[in-house]
Amino acid sequence: MYATEFLDLPPLRAAAGTVRLPGSKSISNRVLLLAALSDGATLIHDLLDSDDTRVMITALKQLGCAVEPQGEALRVTGLGGRLAVREAQLFLGNAGTAMRPLAASLALLAGLHGGRFELGGVPRMHERPIGDLVDALRQIGCQIDYLGNEGYPPLRLAGGQPRVGAPIRVRGDVSSQFLTALLLALPLLSHQGELVIEVEGELISKPYVEITLNLLRRFGVEVARDGWSRFTIPAHSRYRSPGDIHVEGDASSASYFIALGALAADAAAPLRIEGVGADSIQGDIRFVEAAEAMGAQVRQGPNWLEVWRGAWPLKALDLDCNHIPDAAMTLAVMALYASGPTRLRNIASWRVKETDRITAMATELRKLGAGVSEGPDFIEVTPPAAWQPAAIRTYDDHRIAMCFSLAAFNGLAGARPPVPVRILDPKCVAKTFPDYFETLFGVVTTDPADIPVITIDGPTASGKGTLASGVAQKLGYHLLDSGALYRATALAAQRAGIPADDEARLAALAAALPLHFDEQGVWLDGENVTDALRREEVGALASQISAHPAVRCALTGLQLAFRRLPGLVADGRDMGTVIFPDAPLKVFLTASAATRAERRHKQLISKGFSANIDDLLQDLEARDARDRSRSTAPLKPAEDAMSLDNSALSIEASVQQVLDWWQQRRPF
Ligand SMILES: O=C(O)C1=C[C@@H](OP(=O)(O)O)[C@@H](O)[C@H](O)C1
Numbered sequence: 001m002y003a004t005e006f007l008d009l010p011p012l013r014a015a016a017g018t019v020r021l022p023g024s025k026s027i028s029n030r031v032l033l034l035a036a037l038s039d040g041a042t043l044i045h046d047l048l049d050s051d052d053t054r055v056m057i058t059a060l061k062q063l064g065c066a067v068e069p070q071g072e073a074l075r076v077t078g079l080g081g082r083l084a085v086r087e088a089q090l091f092l093g094n095a096g097t098a099m100r101p102l103a104a105s106l107a108l109l110a111g112l113h114g115g116r117f118e119l120g121g122v123p124r125m126h127e128r129p130i131g132d133l134v135d136a137l138r139q140i141g142c143q144i145d146y147l148g149n150e151g152y153p154p155l156r157l158a159g160g161q162p163r164v165g166a167p168i169r170v171r172g173d174v175s176s177q178f179l180t181a182l183l184l185a186l187p188l189l190s191h192q193g194e195l196v197i198e199v200e201g202e203l204i205s206k207p208y209v210e211i212t213l214n215l216l217r218r219f220g221v222e223v224a225r226d227g228w229s230r231f232t233i234p235a236h237s238r239y240r241s242p243g244d245i246h247v248e249g250d251a252s253s254a255s256y257f258i259a260l261g262a263l264a265a266d267a268a269a270p271l272r273i274e275g276v277g278a279d280s281i282q283g284d285i286r287f288v289e290a291a292e293a294m295g296a297q298v299r300q301g302p303n304w305l306e307v308w309r310g311a312w313p314l315k316a317l318d319l320d321c322n323h324i325p326d327a328a329m330t331l332a333v334m335a336l337y338a339s340g341p342t343r344l345r346n347i348a349s350w351r352v353k354e355t356d357r358i359t360a361m362a363t364e365l366r367k368l369g370a371g372v373s374e375g376p377d378f379i380e381v382t383p384p385a386a387w388q389p390a391a392i393r394t395y396d397d398h399r400i401a402m403c404f405s406l407a408a409f410n411g412l413a414g415a416r417p418p419v420p421v422r423i424l425d426p427k428c429v430a431k432t433f434p435d436y437f438e439t440l441f442g443v444v445t446t447d448p449a450d451i452p453v454i455t456i457d458g459p460t461a462s463g464k465g466t467l468a469s470g471v472a473q474k475l476g477y478h479l480l481d482s483g484a485l486y487r488a489t490a491l492a493a494q495r496a497g498i499p500a501d502d503e504a505r506l507a508a509l510a511a512a513l514p515l516h517f518d519e520q521g522v523w524l525d526g527e528n529v530t531d532a533l534r535r536e537e538v539g540a541l542a543s544q545i546s547a548h549p550a551v552r553c554a555l556t557g558l559q560l561a562f563r564r565l566p567g568l569v570a571d572g573r574d575m576g577t578v579i580f581p582d583a584p585l586k587v588f589l590t591a592s593a594a595t596r597a598e599r600r601h602k603q604l605i606s607k608g609f610s611a612n613i614d615d616l617l618q619d620l621e622a623r624d625a626r627d628r629s630r631s632t633a634p635l636k637p638a639e640d641a642m643s644l645d646n647s648a649l650s651i652e653a654s655v656q657q658v659l660d661w662w663q664q665r666r667p668f
């Protein structure tokens with residue numbers, strides 16, 4: 001997950017490959033709750049692991065439900081419609097699929113068995129309506145108090161005497177989750193008799209109610225329905241665990257990749273999406289039809305899709321999106337690539353979701369240069385005449401972050417030059433798709449020249465590594481410690497007994513180095529050599545062998561391959577001069593020899609090595625001289641490098657200086 005302040009997407013050009021979708025949020029949270037209400041254990045496979053499911057799982061555990069991993073699956077031992085814990089304060093983040101169904105279930109359980117529960121979430125959750133559900137539950141005798149504003153969480157559910165009686169009326173025109181919550185919870189009361197729910201007002205987001213009915217059936221509850229206005233739960237309905245249950249991939253999450261295929265995949269190599277397809281029980285699968293109407297070509301199997309570009313530019317669309325409220329946001333961004341204005345209608349519910357999505361989409365689309373008009377329940381998007389680079393605010397709304405990533409393909413729509421897109425607070429995708437950006441980067445390509453590189457060159461012990469990794473972390477960029485490549489070559493040479501002057505053999509060794517980098521460090525032939533590479537004699541040998549042109553040449557391809565999305569910070573000695581001469585920001589880092597000797601001394605002592613500061617200083621000076629004077633890639637600042645002397649700077653201050661320079665070069 002990118003936990004950075006922002007994530008800059010360089011202009012993107014093409015998409016190909018396979019995406020495996022995370023589990024459906026709507027199915028995951030329903031299945032978790034149904035499993036908890038059932039008798040016995042349910043083994044849930046392919047459950048979504050994200051903020052929304054975590055708050056649900058944590059809540060169920062607080063309620064005394066055993067939820068534990070079993071192999072790849074999650075095993076939930078149900079409470080069988082009873083209460084194991086009678087008091088709890090539950091934090092439900094911003095998960096509507098946790099708040100609404102838990103409120104209904106716990107209101108009933110608190111009334112039937114005696115209990116007191118408080119349900120709250122993030123500040124935005126306390127602005128998302130729940131009054132219609134509370135009104136419905138009060139009709140049957142549940143006791144519910146608002147702890148903040150009337151009509152909104154947080155709620156207290158305590159006592160009451162739920163009774164089956166007249167049909168329960170619930171409004172359906174603000175959120176379908178109120179009806180879903182009642183359907184999921186009311187079987188708890190069905191020992192008293194049949195329950196009837198009547199929906200008032202036009203029910204929105206109907207396909208989500210179909211998911212609810214489908215899963216209730218899987219858990220043994222058959223709800224009879226009369227159109228979309230009357231639902232009957234038979235007397236003596238009981239939740240019966242199906243034993244094992246599989247969660248299909250999330251169809252709303254699929255929308256970003258369906259759109260991606262429509263924008264940037266070729267018929268010869270379509271974008272393949274695995275986890276949902278023609279057999280999906282999620283209404284958002286019908287996003288496929290909307291994408292097709294805009295020009296996407298789609299082939300589908302039971303649980304996969306293959307998508308590629310058909311019409312280009314995309315065809316403008318005028319669509320009632322009530323049945324696909326979440327995926328429709330993706331259409332608003334596809335609209336940037338259309339031949340004319342696209343109008344998405346009947347989406348009033350956007351205003352009461354993670355943020356006011358109509359206002360937020362309009363505001364952010366305009367930043368890119370689009371013409372946007374909006375009303376209480378529609379948005380109309382006219383593609384930009386001139387694309388603008390933009391920093392997209394995401395309002396803690398996962399879908400805004402995800403759908404706006406698709407704006408980075410503006411080069412395909414003729415933006416000259418193509419503009420980068422900045423996504424602010426990218427970690428908000430954790431609500432439903434924590435690895436969204438990693439997944440995206442796995443299937444998109446661009447011109448390597450468009451992938452930003454920051455080079456940090458400088459003499460030994462100047463703090464390049466620390467600075468580079470600090471900058472990379474702030475930007476979410478990859479890191480190339482090119483010195484490690486030379487050190488690894490040196491270590492491998494030492495082990496293979498290749499002399500330091502055998503240029504040809506050293507070059508052959510370097511070219512085939514079985515090297516691998518990950519969070520744990522550097523791996524050589526399956527062995528973690530991170531510490532071994534820091535040894536003084538390895539460093540000294542690296543300095544010698546790195547003077548051989550053939551060795552440097554052998555490692556060039558390896559270094560260039562580090563230039564991957566979303567960007568790279570490369571530290572070394574010739575990063576700005578030789579390897580990445582087109583880097584948009586080059587830093588030449590220095591510190592006085594005395595400062596560097598002191599740092600190296602401290603470093604060695606702290607690792608338990610003995611060291612003499614005068615010897616270190618002499619070694620450093622000798623190494624500087626050798627690095628500066630060698631004929632291949634001598635250590636010198638690139639002409640366009642910014643020079644930074646960090647002798648008197650803290651690490652944070654150096655990192656900030658580089659970020660400030662970077663920011664000056666960004667168009668945002
Ligand atoms: O029941 C569900 O799982 C959902 C219903 C929809 O909400 P509304 O009914 O409020 O439109 C949808 O937007 C939400 O992401 C999930």
Ligand SMILES: C=C(OP(=O)(O)O)C(=O)O
Nearest residue numbers: 094095096097326353354
């Ligand atoms: C509206 C959404 O979420 P929630 O389940 O919290 O309503 C959403 O995921 O787009």
